[in-house]
Amino acid sequence: MKLSDIHLRDPFILAEDGTYYLYGTRRGPETRVIPWKGLDVYTSKDLVNWSEPKECFTRPDDFWADRDFFAPEVHKYNGEYFMFASFRSEKRLRCSQILKSDSPLGPFMPFTDGPLTPEGWACLDATFFVDDEGRPWTAFCHEWTQIGDGTIDIMPLSADLARAEGEPRIIIRAGDVPWAYSLTDPDGSNYVTDGPFFRRGRNGKLYLLWSSFHAGPQYWYVQALAISDSGSIEGPWRHADRFIYDEDGGHGMIFDGFDGSTYLILHSTNVNPNERPRLFRIDETDDGFEIAERIG
Secondary structure, three states: OOHHHOOEEEEEEEEEOOEEEEEEEEOOOOOOOOOOOEEEEEEEOOOOOOOOOEEEEEOOOOOOOOEEEEEEEEEEEOOEEEEEEEEEOOOOOOEEEEEEEOOOOOOOEEOOOOOOOOOOOOEEEEEEEEOOOOOEEEEEEEOHHHHOEOEEEEEEEOOOOOOEOOOOEEEEEHHHOOOEOOOOOOOOOOEOOEEEEEEEOOOOOEEEEEEEEEOOOOOEEEEEEEEEOOOOOOOOEEEOOOOOEOOOEEEEEEEEOOOOOEEEEEEEOOOOOOOEEEEEEEEEEOOEEEEEEEOO
8 A cells, every 4th residue: 555545644653673653543535533443553664555454453342432533643662552542432522541552563452441631621632752851741632622722731641651640731722823723713712733742853952743723815734833942841832933734734743764864744635535644754954844855
């Protein structure tokens, strides 16, 4: 398969031992969200030719969620593989939970009894970060569907990732960004936050990729960037003066290839049924990243 054959949102790549592992949100042309109760992984040796999907998480019969299996990310931590993904049920708002496996191919199983994000909050797109002191954190989106002005919150985790070790704290509020577009509300108060992802720069700055909608002459989903000059996940955070990608695509992440290049993968367009993973070679600048070449 080529990337253009893969109908996937929210792509995430783990690169390890000569293999690239691609995860994401299953999509399909029949409905806006396919209620399939599982998550897949694709593999590649060259970022061009990809395997057929293999289901790496199959919903256990007693799992609390039965819909909206969104945005899986897989991070290697202390020799094991942890998947951060979002789920929902009729009785519980969308929230994020950690799954665990001994292999990037799975099978992943629930790591804790319930969600990681706060009870009663509508959340999605949890990600993972370990700071310079070795302390693990998660960041996630508190959804605009619940609070109007969507936020990105950070929260410290226990060393074994089994629980939160502090209260969530807002680092990004979408409505504070001058370019943000309000989706539905006539008073301009409904702003989206999607897809946080952290990347340490060679200059020591910490970068946060995230996505929302651009208030331009034609509103688009964009890949935005925020910068912590202190190098700390706690900020303060400032917004880059340009987008990494502004052609109706986003929810991206950055990874290092086995060829020494650095890559960005995101989905574009943002409109069902046309979402596909898009891959770019990127260069790091003094204050962020820029696309050098489209690969797939």
